[in-house]
Amino acid sequence: MMQTPYPLEADLGMAWYVTDAPGIGGVLRATPEDFLVEEIPLAEPAGEGPYLICRLTTRNWEHQHAMKSIASAMGISHRRIAWAGTKDKNAVTTQYISIYNADEEMVEGVHLKEIELEPIGRNQHPLALGQLAGNRFSIMVRGCTGPALQETVEACTTAAAAGLPNYFGLQRFGVIRPVTHLVGREILRGDYQAAVETYVGLAFPDETPEVQEIRQTFLETHEPGPAIAALPRHLGFERSILSGLAETPGDYAAALKNLPPKLLSMFVSAYQSWLFNRVLSMRLADGAPLDEPLPGERLIFANGREDTVTEKNTRVVSVHMKRGRCAVALFMPGAEPRASLGKDDDRMAALLEEDGITTEDFARAAKFVGLRYNGTLRPIAVRTEVKAEVVGQDVNLDFSLPPGHYATTVCREFMKADPHAMI
Numbered sequence: 001m002m003q004t005p006y007p008l009e010a011d012l013g014m015a016w017y018v019t020d021a022p023g024i025g026g027v028l029r030a031t032p033e034d035f036l037v038e039e040i041p042l043a044e045p046a047g048e049g050p051y052l053i054c055r056l057t058t059r060n061w062e063h064q065h066a067m068k069s070i071a072s073a074m075g076i077s078h079r080r081i082a083w084a085g086t087k088d089k090n091a092v093t094t095q096y097i098s099i100y101n102a103d104e105e106m107v108e109g110v111h112l113k114e115i116e117l118e119p120i121g122r123n124q125h126p127l128a129l130g131q132l133a134g135n136r137f138s139i140m141v142r143g144c145t146g147p148a149l150q151e152t153v154e155a156c157t158t159a160a161a162a163g164l165p166n167y168f169g170l171q172r173f174g175v176i177r178p179v180t181h182l183v184g185r186e187i188l189r190g191d192y193q194a195a196v197e198t199y200v201g202l203a204f205p206d207e208t209p210e211v212q213e214i215r216q217t218f219l220e221t222h223e224p225g226p227a228i229a230a231l232p233r234h235l236g237f238e239r240s241i242l243s244g245l246a247e248t249p250g251d252y253a254a255a256l257k258n259l260p261p262k263l264l265s266m267f268v269s270a271y272q273s274w275l276f277n278r279v280l281s282m283r284l285a286d287g288a289p290l291d292e293p294l295p296g297e298r299l300i301f302a303n304g305r306e307d308t309v310t311e312k313n314t315r316v317v318s319v320h321m322k323r324g325r326c327a328v329a330l331f332m333p334g335a336e337p338r339a340s341l342g343k344d345d346d347r348m349a350a351l352l353e354e355d356g357i358t359t360e361d362f363a364r365a366a367k368f369v370g371l372r373y374n375g376t377l378r379p380i381a382v383r384t385e386v387k388a389e390v391v392g393q394d395v396n397l398d399f400s401l402p403p404g405h406y407a408t409t410v411c412r413e414f415m416k417a418d419p420h421a422m423i
Contacts (some may be wrong), residue, residue, distance in 0.1 A: 013277025023416025026144035035091035068217025108286035163381030168273035169406035184271030296342020334375030
């Protein structure tokens with residue numbers, strides 16, 4: 001194993017690589033075509049119902065912006081559009097969306113640059129987050145500089161088949177400004193003013209000096225009007241929050257609710273993701289292999305059943321894991337209390353205590369954002385068969401992942417590059 005040399009990854013809990021091989025380096029997404037994503041649907045449309053299912057292909061579109069633009073072109077509320085998974089901006093992506101009470105003629109009227117929308121059927125129910133079989137990726141890493149590219153690629157390909165740390169990637173927290181987990185923490189604490197200050201006012205070095213100054217001024221003055229006038233148009237979510245604050249001064253909770261519900265709910269989820277990354281890195285720091293079940297650890301089976309590793313069943317569990325029947329998992333806490341089973345649960349509880357957050361806080365946050373946070377299990381390892389090809393100083397990686405897993409987590413192991421090279 002190797003520890004990351006990058007402070008940003010360490011801050012987000014992504015502290016380790018499982019391979020000792022030097023990275024291939026390089027850059028992701030030199031063009032959107034270097035990052036191809038194809039969603040694998042869970043099922044075909046039923047054939048009838050109020051929801052029109054469409055295949056959506058975008059090039060270099062931010063997800064929420066694409067959905068709002070499609071809704072505007074159709075003359076409907078963006079709340080009538082749902083999807084199974086969010087997709088990256090700097091990429092060419094194909095996914096499926098459901099549109100309530102829409103017909104094919106409405107879709108034919110959508111003419112947006114680098115967006116293709118194709119009706120494929122109807123359904124009785126809308127799509128929901130996570131309702132997909134997975135995603136296929138074809139990724140080109142350009143300008144690789146690492147030594148012995150072929151040997152490094154082979155070592156990482158072998159590691160990917162055995163299992164890589166199933167970290168939540170940088171996109172989960174914000175690419176330019178990784179703050180979503182920090183906003184989520186303040187929402188859980190019930191400090192909505194701090195949540196607004198974090199989302200609107202916390203500046204990062206990768207932003208322009210002008211935007212950094214606008215954020216800092218807002219933190220100092222708490223006056224929304226000048227910030228609204230000064231912020232660039234593309235920072236629409238910040239402007240929405242500030243507009244709410246201008247309408248109802250001092251009501252920070254109402255200002256946050258000016259955000260799209262799905263984005264608002266993602267803040268708390270990002271905090272859960274941060275906890276997961278940190279505890280997984282603690283486990284790795286112990287030197288415990290990802291494929292070695294330890295007494296007191298939680299298990300999740302392919303059919304969703306949960307169990308626990310004990311001294312007596314360790315050998316049987318190891319066999320099940322090798323056959324892909326189950327995986328060691330961490331419990332990401334929520335509103336439903338769970339008794340501690342072992343070291344990882346104790347670590348998670350200690351992090352929550354450090355932040356002053358309880359299960360009751362998750363229940364209250366659920367009412368605020370309109371989404372339940374009961375807690376969930378997530379496997380500690382992601383396994384995939386990577387088809388890799390070295391072409392000069394470029395490396396092409398083809399692989400598939402289950403829902404909720406990050407392609408950049410796989411690329412990270414190969415590249416071992418500054419996270420900004422993977423944006």
